[in-house]
Amino acid sequence: MRERLRVNPFGVVAAASVTLLCVLVAGAGAVAVIARSVNSWRSLFFMEQAMAFLLPAVKVLLVVGLIASTGLVLRIR
Numbered sequence: 001m002r003e004r005l006r007v008n009p010f011g012v013v014a015a016a017s018v019t020l021l022c023v024l025v026a027g028a029g030a031v032a033v034i035a036r037s038v039n040s041w042r043s044l045f046f047m048e049q050a051m052a053f054l055l056p057a058v059k060v061l062l063v064v065g066l067i068a069s070t071g072l073v074l075r076i077r
Contacts, residue, residue, distance in 0.1 A: 014068035021061040028054050
């Protein structure tokens with residue numbers, strides 16, 4: 001019979017939050033590059049709005065990732 005791997009919830013949360021954080025930062029970078037290449041007031045305003053929208057989510061994911069990583073390290077120990 002196959003043995004199931006134990007899933008560590010701290011590891012899953014840490015990996016998911018860091019992955020989503022990377023995706024959001026890459027998306028914000030893409031918006032910034034496109035806005036600077038178009039170089040119009042409208043595109044720069046869109047970039048500013050996107051950054052203001054993403055900032056709270058990035059802060060939350062950063063804190064969740066840090067707490068989950070700390071929990072993972074303390075649990076392994």
